[in-house]
Amino acid sequence: MPTPAEPIRLNKRMAELGLCSRREADFWIEQGWVKVNGQVAAMGVKVTPADRVEVDRQAQGHQAQQVTILLHKPVGYVSGQAEDGHAPAVSLINPRTHWREDPSHQRFSPPQLRGLAPAGRLDIDSVGLLVLTQDGRVARQLIGEDSGVEKEYLVRVSCIHEGAERTADVQAVFPREQLARLRHGLSLDGQRLKPARVDWQNPEQLRFVLTEGKKRQIRRMCEQVGLKVVGLKRIRIGRVMLGNLPQGQWRYLGPQERF
Template sequence: MEKIRISKLMAERGMCSRREADAFIERGWVRVDGEVVSELGSKAYPNQKITLEKQARQKQTQRVTIILHKPVGYVSGQAEKGYRNAVSLISGVTQYKGGRGGVRFEPGHLRGLAPAGRLDIDSTGMLILTQDGRIARQIVGEDSVIEKEYLVRVSGKLTERGLAMLNFGLTLDGQQLRPAEVSWQNEDQLRFILREGRKRQIRRMCEMVGLKVVGLKRVRIGDIVLGDLPVGQWRYLKEGEHLA
């Protein structure tokens, strides 16, 4: 049995992100089989027990996760080509008054806040931003099976075979896509449920079956729904809310 970096093991077990793991190790907040580990790059066997000290657990509980209704025209990550990024929308002014959940906005909540997944500049709907690496990994980790639901307005003619291909049978960038759930929501709108997130995946899938996407809105990630959250406003993930 080969030893693996402890930070990698911690990320694989969903304890935190690899970056967070390194920070906890540096502070001496990680134990392997009861022994404190404080040297970066330390390794352990996959069957060894890894635990976090109380200080690390407390730090995790202080981290916030934000649900944003991203408008069209904003990029998910770094600002580019004159476009603002989604994080720039987070302030006390844009906090949804119906969704405070007992948490008051503080500027410190912007520190390390990053989008968990993408929502392209031409799309609107739910974007999750978080300081918590565990939540980010649930959504965008390689082994993630969290559902993302979209309402997609399209133009063009979709055949029965085309609809079947959208559900399963398409390949992007040389890789077969995971099975999806695609059905008609109404006469010009499709409902997509995906368990992966390739770049501009839905738009490219639609192009492959002769459709053009006119509008795209993400309405759910896991068990979290966008609901009545207004465009351009945000709320905190509430206590008791979980992705799955």
């Protein structure tokens, strides 16, 4: 006989079901918008997979108002909280920097900044696509423990091997076996990295496709094989492309777009 599942907190169960984030679940429970087996749920209640969880339409309406924003982050901005005198990327979200060609036709309003947080990071000296969202489902999809969403980068490199610093044709002098190591064979912080797709785009630029995002991962990977990153740009997250979005500007994730 199978052993019965251990009860878990309702907010965790709701996140597992993909209904919302744990933080959203707590807010919904506080509002009385969640029922378990037909009864209004109390904060902190525990449930099993056999319990029936229902969410009120008011919660669904609240969720529908949440926005996800795509920003082309410039150099000099940090992804999260302000640090060392550098401004956070969210400070770029205002009506003046909203891309005029945003196909969503959605209008900016100040409440959209409430709880808006980056779903993933992009280093201060990197540029490209950064996602900021109020929606816990989006955050979980992009940075949850089980996330496998691809992220694509264009990476300009130079050689740091002695005698190779001055060449512009890095591809010509870079050993093939080291390229193989970039794809599958490196570890960071004592952990083996997941396989990556790494190919030359031109003699001084590599294309990386990763399904994980350790701190300064690409820069540290390159250092291990004798390369120095001199420019890094994220151009895709899942199925969403940076496209023609100008640097320093942002647009809304459209209703038909999915990561």
